[in-house]
Amino acid sequence: MTHAESPPPPTLRALFAGFLTIGLSGFGGVLPWARRVVVERRRWLSEAEFTDLLGLCQFLPGPNVINLSVALGARFRGVAGAAACFAGLMAAPMVIVLVLGALQTRYGALPVVQHLFRGLAAGASGLVLATAIRIGAPLRHHPVGLVIGLGAAAALAFARLPLLPVLLAAALLGIVLARLPGR
Amino acid sequence: MTATLLDLARIFATLSLLAVGGGNTILPEMQRQVVVVHAYMSADQFAALYALAQAAPGPNMLVATLIGWRVAGLAGALVATLALCLPSSLLTLAVGGLWWRFREAAWRRRVQVGLVPATSGLILGGALVLCLSTSRDWRLAAITALAAGGALVTRVNPLWFLAAAAGIGIVLG
Numbered sequence: 001m002t003h004a005e006s007p008p009p010p011t012l013r014a015l016f017a018g019f020l021t022i023g024l025s026g027f028g029g030v031l032p033w034a035r036r037v038v039v040e041r042r043r044w045l046s047e048a049e050f051t052d053l054l055g056l057c058q059f060l061p062g063p064n065v066i067n068l069s070v071a072l073g074a075r076f077r078g079v080a081g082a083a084a085c086f087a088g089l090m091a092a093p094m095v096i097v098l099v100l101g102a103l104q105t106r107y108g109a110l111p112v113v114q115h116l117f118r119g120l121a122a123g124a125s126g127l128v129l130a131t132a133i134r135i136g137a138p139l140r141h142h143p144v145g146l147v148i149g150l151g152a153a154a155a156l157a158f159a160r161l162p163l164l165p166v167l168l169a170a171a172l173l174g175i176v177l178a179r180l181p182g183r
Numbered sequence: 184m185t186a187t188l189l190d191l192a193r194i195f196a197t198l199s200l201l202a203v204g205g206g207n208t209i210l211p212e213m214q215r216q217v218v219v220v221h222a223y224m225s226a227d228q229f230a231a232l233y234a235l236a237q238a239a240p241g242p243n244m245l246v247a248t249l250i251g252w253r254v255a256g257l258a259g260a261l262v263a264t265l266a267l268c269l270p271s272s273l274l275t276l277a278v279g280g281l282w283w284r285f286r287e288a289a290w291r292r293r294v295q296v297g298l299v300p301a302t303s304g305l306i307l308g309g310a311l312v313l314c315l316s317t318s319r320d321w322r323l324a325a326i327t328a329l330a331a332g333g334a335l336v337t338r339v340n341p342l343w344f345l346a347a348a349a350g351i352g353i354v355l356g
Contacts, residue, residue: 023241030242055295056282058302062199062271063206063244070272071279082276090264093241094248098260100235101249108231112353119352121230122323123345124237125314126330128207132310133335136303145300152304156211157311163201163212170304171203175297 009076010044012084018042019069019088030065030089038072045072065089144177187255188262190221195247195266202271203298206244208305211312213246223254230317238345244268322355 010018018037025033031054039050053075057067066086073085107113139146152170155161194216202209210233217223224232232253236246244267251263285291318324330344 025240052286056279057275058205059203059295059298060271060275060278061202062275063202063242063268065242066244066268067271067275070275074276074279075283079276082272086268086272090241090268093239093245094260094264097236097239097241097245097248098252098257100239101232101252104231104235105253111356115352115356116349117231117234117352118317118319118323119326119355120238120345120349121234121317122326122352123330123348124234125230125310125317126327126332126348127237127334127341127344128243128313129310129327129331130334132207132303132307133331135306139300139303142300145303148300149304149307152301153307153311156305156308157315160211163209163305166308167201167203167208167301167305170301171298174300175294178293178297 007043010042012077012080014042015073015077015081016084016088018044019073019085020092022065022069023089023091023093031068034065034068044076145174148173148177184255184258188258191251191254191259191263192266194221195251195263196270199267199270200274203302203305205302205306206242207309207313208302210309213250214312214316217250223250226316228253230313233313234317234345238342323352326351 022030022034022037025037035050038044039047045053053071054064054068057064057071060067066089069085069089070082073081073083075081077084104113104117108117136149139149148170152166155166156163194213198209198213198216201212214226214229218226218229229250232249233243233246236243236249239245245264247263247267248260250259252260255262282291314324314327318327326348330348333339333344334341
């Protein structure tokens with residue numbers, strides 16, 4: 001059942017609807033929801049295909065889940081599919097976030113709202129930190145990679161070096177040293 | 184106005200192509216451009232907009248939508264969002280097919296594995312910059328630590344941590 005020979009590619013409407021669900025569900029991180037919808041609910045991709053596609057989207061610049069929507073849409077329906085997935089992913093969240101922004105502008109001067117946002121911002125930072133730690137966790141088995149990753153993080157956060165040179169140095173070191181046996 | 188829109192387009196299009204490893208890696212640079220270079224808003228306002236984007240459903244990079252909107256209204260929101268998404272999306276469109284074709288190639292595995300430390304480090308660096316900017320006293324730092332710890336060791340919906348953090352913020356005053 002999970003291995004239908006070659007199911008017809010999803011329609012543009014289905015792609016749009018699928019990514020609309022993903023966009024509306026993803027609080028504080030959309031990727032887990034993308035996996036749930038694409039692999040489990042709609043079965044557009046197998047688990048392995050999804051991981052592979054996600055690998056590409058992390059490797060290329062740009063927000064991962066947006067790249068994922070574009071790459072997945074393009075694989076099934078070309079440029080129109082990419083546009084359908086992208087629009088589905090972004091439409092509703094953009095409207096919602098602008099409404100929230102308008103409310104914040106209107107009531108943002110109230111002390112209670114300022115305190116609320118100070119707490120909210122601190123909590124949001126914590127969630128981002130948790131995601132970063134989870135993404136980097138597999139490196140704990142690779143001392144060289146761990147040193148490169150922590151070095152890059154410190155260069156950005158504490159030495160405040162610009163992004164591009166840090167990225168190039170870390171990527172180059174990673175690729176060169178990954179070739180060494182027993183990494 | 185047009186000059187502002189062009190500035191927004193240039194800032195976010197550049198960030199789009201720098202965002203290797205995902206949106207959070209460009210947070211420090213985005214903050215530098217928006218707060219320091221162009222002085223569109225204070226660091227506090229930037230952090231508040233980021234928190235708002237986190238609290239709303241959808242990709243965190245909706246912070247670009249909010250920044251564009253704050254700087255230049257609805258047109259700014261659209262320009263900033265599209266500028267952040269289009270360059271990287273076009274690149275993904277171009278490379279996606281090739282990547283699929285070379286999925287068995289050894290060099291592809293090597294590059295993919297070799298980039299993991301860099302992307303992980305960039306993501307962590309972006310997260311640390313954000314944490315440093317919101318930890319203005321030890322109580323806010325404690326909220327950050329609790330949210331991070333809670334998200335790491337439990338499987339509770341992260342929205343609850345955001346709600347709790349907002350509540351604690353109000354109580355602490």
